[in-house]
Amino acid sequence: MKKIFAALALSLLPLPLVAAAPPSPVERMRDEALAGDKVAWDIVEDLTTEVGPRLAGTEAEARARQWAVKRLKALGFHNVHIEDATMATWVRGAETAEIVAPFPQRLVLTALGGSGATAADGLTADVVGFDSIDALRAAPADAVRGKIVFVGHAMQPNQDGSGYGYYGAVRRSAPAVGAQKGAVAVVIRSLGTDYHRNPHTGLTTWGGVTPIPAAALSIPDAENLQRMLKRAQRVTMHLTLTPRFLGDTPTGNVVADVPGTDPAAGMILVGGHLDSWDLGTGAIDDASGVAIVTAAAKRILDGPRPRRTIRVIWFGDEETGGAGSRAYFAAHRQDNVVFVGESDFGADRVWKFVPGFAEANKPLADRVAAALFPLGINLGRGEVEAGADLGAWVRAGAAGADLAQDGTRYFDYHHTPDDTLDKVDPARLRQNVAAWLAMLRLVADAPEPIAKLPPRPERRP
Ligand SMILES: [Zn+2]
Numbered sequence: 001m002k003k004i005f006a007a008l009a010l011s012l013l014p015l016p017l018v019a020a021a022p023p024s025p026v027e028r029m030r031d032e033a034l035a036g037d038k039v040a041w042d043i044v045e046d047l048t049t050e051v052g053p054r055l056a057g058t059e060a061e062a063r064a065r066q067w068a069v070k071r072l073k074a075l076g077f078h079n080v081h082i083e084d085a086t087m088a089t090w091v092r093g094a095e096t097a098e099i100v101a102p103f104p105q106r107l108v109l110t111a112l113g114g115s116g117a118t119a120a121d122g123l124t125a126d127v128v129g130f131d132s133i134d135a136l137r138a139a140p141a142d143a144v145r146g147k148i149v150f151v152g153h154a155m156q157p158n159q160d161g162s163g164y165g166y167y168g169a170v171r172r173s174a175p176a177v178g179a180q181k182g183a184v185a186v187v188i189r190s191l192g193t194d195y196h197r198n199p200h201t202g203l204t205t206w207g208g209v210t211p212i213p214a215a216a217l218s219i220p221d222a223e224n225l226q227r228m229l230k231r232a233q234r235v236t237m238h239l240t241l242t243p244r245f246l247g248d249t250p251t252g253n254v255v256a257d258v259p260g261t262d263p264a265a266g267m268i269l270v271g272g273h274l275d276s277w278d279l280g281t282g283a284i285d286d287a288s289g290v291a292i293v294t295a296a297a298k299r300i301l302d303g304p305r306p307r308r309t310i311r312v313i314w315f316g317d318e319e320t321g322g323a324g325s326r327a328y329f330a331a332h333r334q335d336n337v338v339f340v341g342e343s344d345f346g347a348d349r350v351w352k353f354v355p356g357f358a359e360a361n362k363p364l365a366d367r368v369a370a371a372l373f374p375l376g377i378n379l380g381r382g383e384v385e386a387g388a389d390l391g392a393w394v395r396a397g398a399a400g401a402d403l404a405q406d407g408t409r410y411f412d413y414h415h416t417p418d419d420t421l422d423k424v425d426p427a428r429l430r431q432n433v434a435a436w437l438a439m440l441r442l443v444a445d446a447p448e449p450i451a452k453l454p455p456r457p458e459r460r461p
Helices: 002-012 025-036 039-050 059-074 133-138 162-180 220-230 283-301 323-332 358-374 385-393 426-445
Strands: 078-091 093-099 105-107 109-111 124-130 148-151 187-191 214-217 237-240 243-259 268-274 311-313 336-342 350-356 399-405
Touching: 025 078, 025 283, 025 358, 025 426, 039 059, 039 426, 059 078, 059 243, 059 311, 078 133, 078 323, 093 109, 093 214, 093 311, 093 426, 105 220, 105 283, 124 133, 124 187, 124 220, 133 148, 133 162, 148 162, 187 220, 187 237, 187 399, 214 220, 214 237, 237 311, 243 283, 243 323, 268 283, 268 426, 283 311, 283 426, 311 385, 323 385, 336 385, 336 426, 350 358, 350 426, 358 399, 358 426, 385 399, 399 426
Parallel strands: 124 148, 148 187, 187 214, 268 311, 268 336, 336 399
Antiparallel strands: 078 243, 093 105, 093 237, 109 214, 124 237, 243 311, 350 399
16 A cells, blocks of 8 residues: 555655646635625624614614615615515514413513414413424314414434424424414424524414414423423413514615626626514624625625626515515516525535526536635535525526525524624634625626526425
């Protein structure tokens, strides 16, 4: 074996004599962003400090839009403006729970977005537990009627975050399933992967069923309740949730452009969402996303003018229904959009590039992949999603790409009071900016046309 290594070493010897090619302009821009971008960090720090939580449809989200306009204008973007939309708005109220019997103690929970309300003094009922939404679905209504339903699950952390799609049905749908069977309330194990005593909120959907009170227990509290259900024939809970529906209120998207030189070549849309859940300050979800795409676009704004216009959109109401992205798509569907991408999976490093180009544009996809490889980003394959806010465009046939962020720790903080600035790592944030910059620069300047793909239907999880 040693001889083989020696021979290999000899055969490699001439390599260092080959002079390295000087970095291309894209490589140089990428490496400068990786080493020194400050724009993204400043957006995350300033937005979470000066505005903080910004629940969709509320006065806080409106303040965030004004903040965004001011910041995007100060950065020098063109055509900075708000596009208004309207949404049905829900706001949190009081939220407390305690076990009345047989093991009296407080439980930590939070209402799910869209939850119905109890009376001001709460309700008291026996708890019936299920290990999964399928077990709840299979249960006879008699087992559920008049009870508080508890639903557990086995979500585990993973890099691609796919557990959220699968176990997410517990949050999205279990309350409606419980309501249809006559439950008086539904509490779930938080959709999270941490063991902090923080509940994870998030939207639940009713599909025409009248909302009942619906909440998520912190994972330690959910496991405590499971132990009680194993030990006692009867577990009784007192639950108070007083959220309110405010009716229709304003939301909106904030738009900013890097103008291109060739309008006929089509435009590029990149974005994240400006709204956040109300428990934390929305640092990883999604101040980081809007900051990453904006910082990348800003570096193009400050460099040679791109061939294609790059439009940055800070969407409203991603978390509670998607009124912002629907309004944007409806108002702009005639625009010649050739490429889209969204950053909305936290602030951890990008590990995978999933290109969604027509076959004719494989050389462009290959150039992007080559520029991303030195950032530690693998080439992946699969259907591009382009996030909740821009997915409609790829489904309608625009090319797009996902820069997949590492989701291993994302669901420790997601939709909790712990989604705060200190969870964002500046170096990983810069790696994101460098990746988006390299991709945007290459796609915006591509000399070849960017082809459309066949439209495809929306996949419902
Ligand atoms: Zn988000």
